[in-house]
Amino acid sequence: xxxxxxxxxxxxxxxxNPLTVKCTYSVSGNPYLFWYVQYPNRGLQxxxxxxxxxxxxxxxxxxxxxxxxxQTSFHLKKPSALxxxxxxxxxxxxxxxxxxKFQFGAGTQVVVTP
Amino acid sequence: xPEVTQTPSHQVTQMGQEVILRCVxxxxxxxxxxxxxILGQKVEFLVSFYNNEISEKSEIFDDQFSVERPDGSNFxxxxxxxxxxxxxxxxxxxxxxxxxxxGYTFGSGTRLTVV
Numbered sequence: 212x213x214x215x216x217x218x219x220x221x222x223x224x225x226x227x228n229p230l231t232v233k234c235t236y237s238v239s240g241n242p243y244l245f246w247y248v249q250y251p252n253r254g255l256q257x258x259x260x261x262x263x264x265x266x267x268x269x270x271x272x273x274x275x276x277x278x279x280x281x282q283t284s285f286h287l288k289k290p291s292a293l294x295x296x297x298x299x300x301x302x303x304x305x306x307x308x309x310x311x312k313f314q315f316g317a318g319t320q321v322v323v324t325p
Numbered sequence: 326x327p328e329v330t331q332t333p334s335h336q337v338t339q340m341g342q343e344v345i346l347r348c349v350x351x352x353x354x355x356x357x358x359x360x361x362x363i364l365g366q367k368v369e370f371l372v373s374f375y376n377n378e379i380s381e382k383s384e385i386f387d388d389q390f391s392v393e394r395p396d397g398s399n400f401x402x403x404x405x406x407x408x409x410x411x412x413x414x415x416x417x418x419x420x421x422x423x424x425x426x427x428g429y430t431f432g433s434g435t436r437l438t439v440v
Contacts, residue, residue, distance in 0.1 A: 245428055254329075254416060254433035255368070301368060305428075312358065312381060313429070315368040 213238040215302045217316035225324055230292040232319045234285045234302030243305040244285040245313070246276055250298045258300075261285060272296070292323045327351040331417050331432035338439055341406050346435045348400045348417030357400045358418040358429065359392065361385070368416065374400065407439045 215236045224230050236242055246258040259270025266278045276287045287300060302316040330349040338344050350357050359371040372382040374392050391403045400419075404411055414436050418429035 247431075252433075254331075255418075255431040257428045257430070260428055312370045312373055313360075313368075314370075317367045 213242075213304050213314050215244075215304050215314060215316040217300075217302055217319045219319050220317075221320040221322060223322045223324065224292050226294050227291050230287075230289040230296065230321065230323070232287040232300050232302075232321060234287065234316060235283050236285060236302075236304050237283065238304055242278075242285075244276075244278065245303045245305060246270065246274070246285075246287050247301045247303060247315075248272075248298050249301065249318075255301065258287070292321075294323050294325055297321055297323045327430065329417055329419055329430050329432035331415075331435050333435060334433065335436045336438070338407055338437070340409055340439055344404050344407055344437060346402045346404075346415050346417075346437070348402070348432055349398055350400055350417070350419030351421075351430055352398070354419035354421050354430070356380075356420040356422065357392075357394070358420070359402045360416045360418065360431075361413040362416065362434075363410075363413045371402070371415075404437075407437075409439050412437055412439045 217234055244261045247255040248258050249255050258274050259268050259276055261268045261278045269275045274289050276285055278285050299318045299320050301318050303313045305313050332347045357374040360368050361371055362368045370383050372386045372392055373380045389405045393401050414434045416434045417432040420429045
């Protein structure tokens, strides 16, 4: 079975500081990994994905994620956090043996303080 | 940028009543999905739909649930007799393909409150 884990319920960071949101995965075969963000009262917005190729993936709003196969991790990063980055972040793996359904992590609430 | 539209944004219903949640997927997408998120919990897969039939469903998607694409543009989720535990945010999503390297576009969700 494929799964993702987000070990932190909440991450607090001061504006301007680096932001990291952790994700580890467990899959059989090649992982297709995604990050989504959910702002209050909004839907899930796509940030970035790793399919193949470079381990460092760049996405929307200045976010990037590093795929690390040996550590089975796909941590989301932003060099300098903004207050507007405060939201709920979901890591997800898309299954290759079905109709592409997502398995989501539990989510990490990011709070960026001024 | 194309969007997936969901209506209503919030619905309150009495236990035992039927509800229909509506979604308009992106027009050239062929794969449709419903997910739900109980407050404070993770987003869970409910069902996928392709070529006018269910392609996969989770154990959550029991006989009380059904999906339909009635007119080629709308995609609906019906809950026949709502229970308190059906209270959740329901997300519709669509995708151009069913292959795993594609992301979805999610709607903004319908918050269903069963009282």
